[in-house]
Amino acid sequence: MRAPIVVAVLAGLIVADDESGLKALTARPEIVAATEWGSKPQPIPDSRKQTPKFVTIHHAGVVWTAKVAPEVFVRNMQSWGQRDKGWPDLPYHFLIAPDGRIFEGRPLEYEPESNTKYPLAGNVGVEMMGSFETQRPDPRQIASCVKLTAWLCDRFAIDPATVRGHKDAASGQTTCPGKDFDRYLKDGQFVRWVRETLAGEAPAIDPGPPLPGGPTETIPSTSPAS
Numbered sequence: 001m002r003a004p005i006v007v008a009v010l011a012g013l014i015v016a017d018d019e020s021g022l023k024a025l026t027a028r029p030e031i032v033a034a035t036e037w038g039s040k041p042q043p044i045p046d047s048r049k050q051t052p053k054f055v056t057i058h059h060a061g062v063v064w065t066a067k068v069a070p071e072v073f074v075r076n077m078q079s080w081g082q083r084d085k086g087w088p089d090l091p092y093h094f095l096i097a098p099d100g101r102i103f104e105g106r107p108l109e110y111e112p113e114s115n116t117k118y119p120l121a122g123n124v125g126v127e128m129m130g131s132f133e134t135q136r137p138d139p140r141q142i143a144s145c146v147k148l149t150a151w152l153c154d155r156f157a158i159d160p161a162t163v164r165g166h167k168d169a170a171s172g173q174t175t176c177p178g179k180d181f182d183r184y185l186k187d188g189q190f191v192r193w194v195r196e197t198l199a200g201e202a203p204a205i206d207p208g209p210p211l212p213g214g215p216t217e218t219i220p221s222t223s224p225a226s
């Protein structure tokens with residue numbers, strides 16, 4: 001006879017005792033804090049507070065040439081948004097470098113910004129540096145996106161099946177997150193990687209062969225020091 005599933009809340013950890021054994025909450029991946037990369041955020045009004053309900057995935061849409069370090073790219077995006085767009089902080093909550101490092105952006109309790117029109121409240125914006133219309137993501141970048149998304153799904157009780165690309169949220173307005181990442185959202189591979197991570201596995205990230213007519217070159221990984 002199958003043992004009943006016992007769920008206990010112990011010191012902030014949810015522990016489920018079932019046939020697969022003990023399972024703790026998905027670990028928070030290592031994240032470069034905003035204070036570490038030199039963030040200079042401006043205050044965001046309370047009217048823009050949100051409760052995270054969706055994970056929306058982006059690419060930068062700018063070809064990554066590794067001419068600047070990722071932390072410089074993040075600082076430049078923040079100051080550009082403040083100067084040219086009137087955005088008090090980065091438009092995204094997390095930004096992932098080609099080497100897999102995750103940078104903290106806007107605080108999660110505030111809705112993101114966008115150049116497109118869709119309901120922003122409840123979205124967690126996860127951006128990967130590069131343009132996946134013309135370059136392929138680095139497997140370490142995909143792996144960090146999977147780990148981060150799994151942690152967000154666990155922490156905010158988000159169904160992995162609802163994770164989407166920007167183009168799915170803002171239909172007809174953008175190709176973001178680019179065809180060579182969108183493929184993993186459309187064929188279900190990204191959700192499988194996330195579910196495996198949530199199950200305590202460490203899925204091997206195999207980007208697979210290039211898409212017919214798609215990009216063939218992987219994004220350059222290492223950036224020079226600033």
Ligand SMILES: [Zn+2]
Pocket residue numbers: 057058059166174176177
């Ligand atoms: Zn986008």
